[in-house]
Amino acid sequence: xAPTPLPARLLxxxxxxxxxxxxxxxxxxxxxxxxxxAARTLAGHATWQLRRPEGxxxxxxxxxxxxxxxxxxLLGNFPEGEPTEFxxxxxxxxxxxxxxxxxxxxxxxxxxxxxxxxAAAALQWLSPEQTAGTQPFxxxxxxxxxxxxxxxxxxxxxxxxxxxxxxxxxxxxLPLMSAENPQQLRPDGCYEFxxxxxxPAYLMALAxxxxxxxxxxxxxxxxAEPATLPGAAGEFADLEQMVAAAEDLYGPYRWxxxxxxxxPPSFPFGGMENPRLTxxxxxxxxxxxxLTSLVAHELAHSWSxxxxxxxxxxxxxxxxxxxxxxxxxxxxxxxxxxxADMLQVLGHAGLLRTIQEIGAASPDTxxxxxxxxxxxxxxxxxxxxxxxxxxxxxxxxxxxxxxLDAFIKEYFARHGFQSMDTTTFLTYLRRELLDLELGLEEKxxxxxxxxxPGIPAVAPPVSSARFxxxxxxxxxxxxxxxxxxxxxxxxxxxEWVHFLHGLPPGLRPAQLAELDAAFGFTxxxxxxxxAAWLPxxxxxxxxxxxxxxxxxxxxxxxxxxxxxxYKALLARPGGRPLARRLYAEARPNYHAVAxxxxxxxxGTPTE
Numbered sequence: 001x002a003p004t005p006l007p008a009r010l011l012x013x014x015x016x017x018x019x020x021x022x023x024x025x026x027x028x029x030x031x032x033x034x035x036x037x038a039a040r041t042l043a044g045h046a047t048w049q050l051r052r053p054e055g056x057x058x059x060x061x062x063x064x065x066x067x068x069x070x071x072x073x074l075l076g077n078f079p080e081g082e083p084t085e086f087x088x089x090x091x092x093x094x095x096x097x098x099x100x101x102x103x104x105x106x107x108x109x110x111x112x113x114x115x116x117x118x119a120a121a122a123l124q125w126l127s128p129e130q131t132a133g134t135q136p137f138x139x140x141x142x143x144x145x146x147x148x149x150x151x152x153x154x155x156x157x158x159x160x161x162x163x164x165x166x167x168x169x170x171x172x173x174l175p176l177m178s179a180e181n182p183q184q185l186r187p188d189g190c191y192e193f194x195x196x197x198x199x200p201a202y203l204m205a206l207a208x209x210x211x212x213x214x215x216x217x218x219x220x221x222x223x224a225e226p227a228t229l230p231g232a233a234g235e236f237a238d239l240e241q242m243v244a245a246a247e248d249l250y251g252p253y254r255w256x257x258x259x260x261x262x263x264p265p266s267f268p269f270g271g272m273e274n275p276r277l278t279x280x281x282x283x284x285x286x287x288x289x290x291l292t293s294l295v296a297h298e299l300a301h302s303w304s305x306x307x308x309x310x311x312x313x314x315x316x317x318x319x320x321x322x323x324x325x326x327x328x329x330x331x332x333x334x335x336x337x338x339x340a341d342m343l344q345v346l347g348h349a350g351l352l353r354t355i356q357e358i359g360a361a362s363p364d365t366x367x368x369x370x371x372x373x374x375x376x377x378x379x380x381x382x383x384x385x386x387x388x389x390x391x392x393x394x395x396x397x398x399x400x401x402x403x404l405d406a407f408i409k410e411y412f413a414r415h416g417f418q419s420m421d422t423t424t425f426l427t428y429l430r431r432e433l434l435d436l437e438l439g440l441e442e443k444x445x446x447x448x449x450x451x452x453p454g455i456p457a458v459a460p461p462v463s464s465a466r467f468x469x470x471x472x473x474x475x476x477x478x479x480x481x482x483x484x485x486x487x488x489x490x491x492x493x494x495e496w497v498h499f500l501h502g503l504p505p506g507l508r509p510a511q512l513a514e515l516d517a518a519f520g521f522t523x524x525x526x527x528x529x530x531a532a533w534l535p536x537x538x539x540x541x542x543x544x545x546x547x548x549x550x551x552x553x554x555x556x557x558x559x560x561x562x563x564x565x566y567k568a569l570l571a572r573p574g575g576r577p578l579a580r581r582l583y584a585e586a587r588p589n590y591h592a593v594a595x596x597x598x599x600x601x602x603g604t605p606t607e
Contacts, residue, residue, distance in 0.1 A: 016094070047110070060102060084101060124140075
């Protein structure tokens with residue numbers, strides 16, 4: 001029996017959705033789509049099963065839509081449903097349009113016949129040249145509020161629904177969704193999908209390409225383009241161990257299978273936690289499994305985010321803070337505390353940089369945000385991730401791991417397949433943990449974490465013994481020791497990144513050449529190392545790295561890496577024209593989630 005979503009009447013209003021789920025909410029979707037690569041559109045129909053709270057007399061269903069062509073709306077199923085009146089409201093720069101559908105009092109299902117447009121920001125259509133093979137590729141990115149650009153829906157994380165889908169694709173291509181997935185091609189190109197657990201719209205996902213599958217265990221596996229699959233299977237060989245480690249910590253995995261899809265390099269994020277099918281960037285394929293903490297993060301979302309979901313994007317920290325904490329606990333369980341300590345220090349350094357960039361007094365450094373009227377992507381910063389994790393780390397420091405682990409495990413079990421807002425969570429935290437010990441909330445300074453700027457003084461320090469050794473090696477190099485004499489042979493990617501971040505500003509090209517000759521940074525196949533190295537080469541105008549910079553910017557679409565590189569170019573005297581030229585060339589390979597950021601930073605190439 002499928003889990004039941006939390007009734008909509010219990011949820012807070014969502015400032016990023018036109019929908020009014022307290023009047024009429026959706027609870028099951030039957031989706032039928034045809035994928036047209038030539039036109040770069042999806043076309044078909046979506047049938048929503050409706051739920052009305054007791055006593056509701058609503059005669060209108062309100063859905064979110066953006067850049068969709070609505071051809072007809074039927075009361076009932078397709079094609080026998082009865083046409084009804086509908087109106088697309090005015091376009092809002094953030095929210096898109098409200099799709100208002102006239103209902104009868106007895107209406108239990110509504111079908112929308114529609115197609116997407118080339119402006120659909122969730123959809124990235126790739127030519128064969130932008131992939132690892134010879135076929136085109138499509139993938140979606142629905143988070144935060146982009147599901148409405150390829151599906152008329154109640155696009156709020158507080159509204160959950162089950163779904164089934166039928167997707168028609170060109171022969172020879174394999175479609176995948178955040179659902180039960182095929183593992184083999186079908187000659188007719190027609191595929192069916194089913195998701196029995198209720199999910200919010202931002203976890204709707206579709207990918208289509210020349211894909212193959214390789215199992216890693218009875219419940220895990222990896223999909224990738226044929227050229228990428230062997231390396232990916234080797235990189236993710238520990239996936240079953242990760243799932244088992246997560247279950248040991250915080251309870252059973254409740255989504256049946258856990259598979260990965262390695263996307264082409266233009267994917268704008270490290271990963272996306274679509275249920276049953278995590279999307280991951282190929283930039284983590286380092287060849288030594290050194291960057292798989294990203295997979296642990298996306299896996300942790302199967303509990304924090306997918307199972308218990310932030311009710312609105314103002315509550316985003318409830319997804320990401322728990323997930324970062326959980327991710328590092330998984331990595332510690334698999335690879336030891338010293339390894340997890342490195343991740344904690346790297347994350348803390350990122351948090352400090354983010355606070356400096358945003359401003360230490362800014363309300364955007366609060367955990368609970370106020371994003372009304374703004375794109376919720378503005379809240380996708382290290383504040384939600386690392387400050388949220390730091391709050392939990394502080395709580396662990398105060399109450400001990402056993403008590404905190406018991407609290408988190410029960411939290412996931414009790415609120416599974418529901419949405420959670422900050423106010424409700426704080427009430428639960430106080431009742432189940434803080435109020436059991438006199439003065440504990442005061443010691444934690446809970447309100448300062450949630451509703452205050454920066455980092456409360458109560459936060460414990462973070463440190464890493466392995467990084468301390470890196471810092472000692474860095475000092476010896478600065479004191480004249482040749483880089484070839486440094487004790488770096490066994491360093492992980494994290495240690496190399498820490499070394500590069502610790503280099504003093506203003507290095508001369510000759511100093512970079514010395515390091516490059518010893519360690520091969522410019523030719524590194526590890527994107528984390530390369531992304532830490534290239535800003536140094538930009539600042540020093542280090543010519544041997546120019547080709548590597550060009551390749552990186554025009555091939556990789558991951559925002560985390562691109563933002564510092566473009567900012568470094570802009571900071572270099574005379575660097576803006578070069579940054580704009582590179583961006584004009586690279587922009588067609590970037591997802592809309594990334595181009596919004598870079599258009600604001602650099603200006604659109606036509607300006």
